Amino acid sequence: MDSYIEKIRADSPTLNELTFLNHASTGPLHGKTAKAMQEYLDFWKQFDFTEAKNKKEESRALFAKLTNAKKEEITFTSDVTQGTNIALNVMNYDKNSNIVCYWNDYVSQVYSALFLQKTKGVEYRTVQDRNGIILPEDFAEKIDKNTKIVLISHVQWLNGFKADVKEIAKIAHENDAKIVVDTIQSTGVMKNDVRDWDVDFLACGVAKWLLGPNQTGFFFMKEELVDEYYPPFAGYQGTDYGNIEAPYWDVNKLEFLQTIDKFSISNTGNMMYHVAYAGMKIIDDYGIENVEKRILDLTDYLIGKLEEMPDKTFLTPLEKDFRSGIINVKLKNSIELAKKLSTRKIVVSSRYGGLRISPHFYNSQEDIDILTKEMKLLLD
Numbered sequence: 456m457d458s459y460i461e462k463i464r465a466d467s468p469t470l471n472e473l474t475f476l477n478h479a480s481t482g483p484l485h486g487k488t489a490k491a492m493q494e495y496l497d498f499w500k501q502f503d504f505t506e507a508k509n510k511k512e513e514s515r516a517l518f519a520k521l522t523n524a525k526k527e528e529i530t531f532t533s534d535v536t537q538g539t540n541i542a543l544n545v546m547n548y549d550k551n552s553n554i555v556c557y558w559n560d561y562v563s564q565v566y567s568a569l570f571l572q573k574t575k576g577v578e579y580r581t582v583q584d585r586n587g588i589i590l591p592e593d594f595a596e597k598i599d600k601n602t603k604i605v606l607i608s609h610v611q612w613l614n615g616f617k618a619d620v621k622e623i624a625k626i627a628h629e630n631d632a633k634i635v636v637d638t639i640q641s642t643g644v645m646k647n648d649v650r651d652w653d654v655d656f657l658a659c660g661v662a663k664w665l666l667g668p669n670q671t672g673f674f675f676m677k678e679e680l681v682d683e684y685y686p687p688f689a690g691y692q693g694t695d696y697g698n699i700e701a702p703y704w705d706v707n708k709l710e711f712l713q714t715i716d717k718f719s720i721s722n723t724g725n726m727m728y729h730v731a732y733a734g735m736k737i738i739d740d741y742g743i744e745n746v747e748k749r750i751l752d753l754t755d756y757l758i759g760k761l762e763e764m765p766d767k768t769f770l771t772p773l774e775k776d777f778r779s780g781i782i783n784v785k786l787k788n789s790i791e792l793a794k795k796l797s798t799r800k801i802v803v804s805s806r807y808g809g810l811r812i813s814p815h816f817y818n819s820q821e822d823i824d825i826l827t828k829e830m831k832l833l834l835d
Contacts, residue, residue, distance in 0.1 A: 456819060459741060463817045470817075474801045474825045479612060479640055479781050479813035482666040482734065491733035495726045504725055511728035517735050518673045521665075521743060522638070522657060523648040528678050530715045531723040535639050536563040538658025538674035539606070541718050542635045543567055544687035546603050553578035555597045555632075556606040557589055559613070564606045564637060577603070587614045587772050591622040602632040609647070610640035613807045614771045615781025617641070621652045628653065639663055643738050644780040644815075645747040649675055664780065664815065666734030671727040674718065681715050690720035741816060749816040750780045756820050757782055757812060760827040765834060770809045785809040787834060795833050801826055 464470050466486025475483045498507050511531075519526045532538045543554075548571070556568045558581035571577040580597040582589065589611070598605060605627040610617050620636050627634040633655040638647055643664030649657055657675035661667030676684075686693055693711050697703035711717035738746055761767060761784050770783040785808055786792060793805040803826070804811040810830075814822065 460817045463737060474822050476812050476814050476818060476822060476826060477802045477804055478664050478815045479811060480804050481662055482664065485666055485737060487733040487737055488666060488730050491730045495729045507725035507729045510732050511725050514728045514732035514735065517732060517739060521642055521647060522675060523650050524675050525678060528675050528715060530674050530719050532672040532674045533670050533721055534660045534672045535637050535658045538672060539564060539567050539635055541674060541687065542656035543571060543604060545684035548575050548577050548603055550576060551601045552603045553580050553601050554604050555580045555582060555594060555602055557582045560606065560608050561612050561637060564608065568606060587616055587770060588777060589616060589618050591619050591626060594623050595626045598626055598630050598632060600630050602630055605632055605634045608637040608640065610779040612640050614783045615779045616772055616777050617779045620654060624653050640779065640781065644750055646743050655680060661731045661734060666737055667731035668727050671731050676715055686711055686717050688720045692719040692722060693717040746816040751778065753814045753818055754778060754780065754782055757823050760823055764830065770807060781811060781813045783809040783811045792833055796829060799829050801829055
């Protein structure tokens with residue numbers, strides 16, 4: 456184990472207490488994020504938030520780096536759901552319009568599609584999987600010239616399947632449709648590249664693999680689309696409200712900013728992004744390519760250990776091209792097994808009838824050995 460990982464582990468209050476393998480749920484507390492929280496409290500005590508405001512802008516730039524976007528294409532949101540709904544609501548729909556989404560994608564994606572069907576009469580077309588595998592050609596069967604928008608998670612939250620976003624985006628664009636990708640289970644795990652993928656919108660939160668707090672997220676929109684779309688919601692964060700020390704809002708007219716921030720509708724606080732930056736910096740300092748390689752090596756090792764378990768069924772497709780940081784394996788009474796592991800200070804999740812295990816780059820083979828040893832004891 457290299458010195459950087461040793462330092463991250465030693466400084467983490469959570470990792471000093473638990474064998475934590477649950478990053479697909481909520482990330483643990485690290486020393487850097489705990490320090491950032493205390494820094495913000497000190498700013499609050501002095502009532503000087505200048506540094507926190509600057510750090511919020513730095514977090515925007517760092518997220519842009521992690522997704523290969525321009526800083527000018529990133530704005531702040533509370534979570535993935537808000538970003539997805541911005542994208543869906545800038546579109547114009549008519550009686551022939553349809554929306555395409557994987558049928559068992561994360562519920563905020565699916566519900567957004569169902570809401571458009573219910574409120575605007577947009578036809579909702581579902582894409583089925585093949586034993587957990589989602590193929591571009593199955594999207595191609597559903598997408599046509601009346602498709603307005605395509606929804607897909609880069610990595611599926613239930614089984615960790617990694618979709619071919621680039622090919623799905625190509626199919627969407629060939630039919631003049633736009634694509635929204637949810638990367639909350641991907642950014643911070645593996646390389647993201649909005650340029651290579653050629654996606655129109657991206658929504659992400661930081662509370663999982665990016666090691667930040669809840670209710671903190673980012674939204675990407677292609678630079679050339681920012682001027683094309685009008686904000687679907689009005690909020691003062693999306694306007695130029697001038698000098699707060701003098702009369703500043705013009706309540707006689709509504710004029711939005713000319714930047715992507717015109718789509719910002721909620722007051723996303725400086726504190727959360729001050730902490731979020733610290734979490735993302737842990738990833739960036741190690742290097743996303745190094746993070747991805749180490750996570751895939753750890754999941755290789757995990758799969759090998761799980762193969763030794765009795766009566767197991769992998770819900771995760773095991774082909775390396777389809778894999779991410781999530782392994783879901785169905786065992787006897789996985790729900791109770793997750794609860795029993797928790798009492799032994801081993802944190803995983805029960806999802807979809809299986810045990811979902813999600814190590815990060817600073818986890819170790821020893822962590823996996825602890826998990827699988829206890830699993831065998833509990834399954835005997």
